[in-house]
Amino acid sequence: MAEAACTRDDLLRQLAQVAEPCSIAMGTPANICEMGLVEEVTLEQGRARVVLCLTDPACINYGRIARYVTDALMQLDAVEAVEVTQTTAVLWTPDRVTIKREPPPRAVRIQKRGST
Numbered sequence: 001m002a003e004a005a006c007t008r009d010d011l012l013r014q015l016a017q018v019a020e021p022c023s024i025a026m027g028t029p030a031n032i033c034e035m036g037l038v039e040e041v042t043l044e045q046g047r048a049r050v051v052l053c054l055t056d057p058a059c060i061n062y063g064r065i066a067r068y069v070t071d072a073l074m075q076l077d078a079v080e081a082v083e084v085t086q087t088t089a090v091l092w093t094p095d096r097v098t099i100k101r102e103p104p105p106r107a108v109r110i111q112k113r114g115s116t
Contacts, residue, residue: 006078011041011048014076018068021061032065036096039087046080048073055092062086 016033023030032038032052040051050069054062066084073079 006043006076008041008043010076010078011043011073012038014072015041015050015069017072018065021064022055030097030099032069034097034099036092036098037065039090043078046078048076048079048082050082050084052084052086053090053092053096054086057086057088059086 012033015038016031018032020030020032020035020037023035035055037052037054038050039053040049042049050073052062052065052069054065059065069084070082073082
């Protein structure tokens, strides 16, 4: 894929393959795009630049996410190098999440027959 043919949407499609580690640990897998972690993504002269807005500026998974982002984007022919940084100028808030999930069912108290 030539750089001219590689669009922002192509980059975002690749980034959507990157799982967000904490969501997996919580049992509700989501990708970094769905979680609203991608603040900016650009491609210039074969160099992809991704700025992440993490849920916590001290995120212990930052290094892992950066490696996954690099691996995903390097699969594109137009990408020769990847730079991943983290912004601290913007704070992540839950309204950045774009996935819509059904709320969990409400707990129901079950009583045995004959008990009050």
